[in-house]
Amino acid sequence: MDVNIKFLGGARSVTGSKYLLDIGDFRLLVDCGLFQGLKELRRRNWQDIGVEVNTIDAVILTHAHIDHSGYLPRLCKQGYQNPVYCTEPTAALLELLLPDAAQLQEEEARYAAKKGYSKHNPPLPLYTTEDAQAVFPLIQSQPFDEWISIHERVKIRYRYAGHILGAAIVEMLIQGDHQQKKLVFSGDLGRYHDPVMYPPVHIEHADVLLVESTYGNRQVEKEEVTERLAALVNRVVRREGVVLIPAFSVGRTQTLLFLLTRLMDEGKIPRLFIYVDSPMAISATYLYKKYQDYHKLKDEDLNDGHDVFNHPQIRYYRTQQASMSLNELRHPAIIISASGMCTGGRILHHLYHRLPRYEDMVLLVGYQAEGTRGRDLLEGKEMIKIFGEHVPVHAEVAMLAGLSAHADREELLQWLSGFKAVPKYTFIIHGETPAATAMKEQIENRFEWRHVFVPNFMESFRLFDGI
CATH class of the missing domain: 3.40.50.10890 (Rossmann fold)
Structure with missing residues (x-):
């Protein structure tokens, strides 16, 4: 059985997180975020996602922020009807954030029509409140720290990530024909001394690691x-x-x-x-x-x-x-x-x-x-x-x-130091190019890890052959 990954977003950018995994005949999406910021990024929200929506068997969310979940209503609008897995607090937050995101889309379209500043006639929302509501029957919320089976070959477990309420690191076990492999998705990692949230849990092993790099080139001042x-x-x-x-x-x-x-x-x-x-x-x-x-x-x-x-x-x-x-x-x-x-x-x-x-x-x-x-x-x-x-x-x-709710450079490295073995592949995601490349250099120099990559948008990798 082969395992492949394709970076549909969150690659050399801090928004639009979407990571497509093909695990034999099972296809899943880790995170389903909206692109924000630069116009060239926002245009991607209107383009084809890069895969036939009806071929996606599951979506796994790390947390509720719109750059990780905000494309879900658009996905459902295009015909997605399969499970959306997340933690229990994330499920509760989605019921607030997704309709709000839809309402903002609708309000912006109406305001643009009223003021006439849109190039489109008439201006349309990316999705509607009705599209957002269509997501909720698909949500299957899960507790932290318990392995759950989402396919006969795939199990996942949510670990505490800090950052915001319900945010999780996702551990994924893939059972091949001959051996088992483990993937880890950091999601967005929180601070080690946040006044409200606990620090992220350390993970000791991953065959493949995807780690965020929002502040990969920046150490936040140790100010009071x-x-x-x-x-x-x-x-x-x-x-x-x-x-x-x-x-x-x-x-x-x-x-x-x-x-x-x-x-x-x-x-x-x-x-x-x-x-x-x-x-x-x-x-x-x-x-x-x-x-x-x-x-x-x-x-x-x-x-x-x-x-x-x-x-x-x-x-x-x-x-x-x-x-x-x-x-x-x-x-x-x-x-x-x-x-x-x-x-x-x-x-x-x-x-x-x-x-x-x-x-x-x-x-x-x-x-x-x-x-x-x-x-x-x-x-x-x-x-x-x-x-x-x-x-x-x-x-x-x-x-x-x-x-900031994001770990800075030293805190990211502190979290990475918890791994007791070198991952086969490490992908630096969810960071603008300067931050992601700086984090790659830090990992290579400090830990002497090899096979560290900063993927490009829509780039694909073969993770395992015939496992």
């Missing part, structure tokens, strides 16, 4: 995150401004609420109102109570009277009308809104109104992919295009890298 966050907030308060934080609805928003409320209670920043302007973030926050075994916040942090997510300074805004009212804020406050890379959602309206204001600050707290508005802000662009208009950037732009 809470002190730096307090200093930034206090700086904006002194000039009577508003801190606007683009944050992913799952992961960074909850960590920010934990840190900001703690800083207030300790008297390190003034008692400001924190406006969480993201219906999805609000719903996701309550899942942290339901799945307490998967993070560090325990009963004493989440009980009534001590609930960090129901702090008296937090205001949750669900409606569009409430969201729009925040445009009138002219006193110190903190607004947290999605998306984290400023690619869509309510954050765009806030940026439209806040970027021209010298007293305000846009505080970036996560990775900003190439081609996103977040990357443009990080790189100091003086004008940002929003809703077809060029908006001047007068607000201060700051980055708090220590709050």
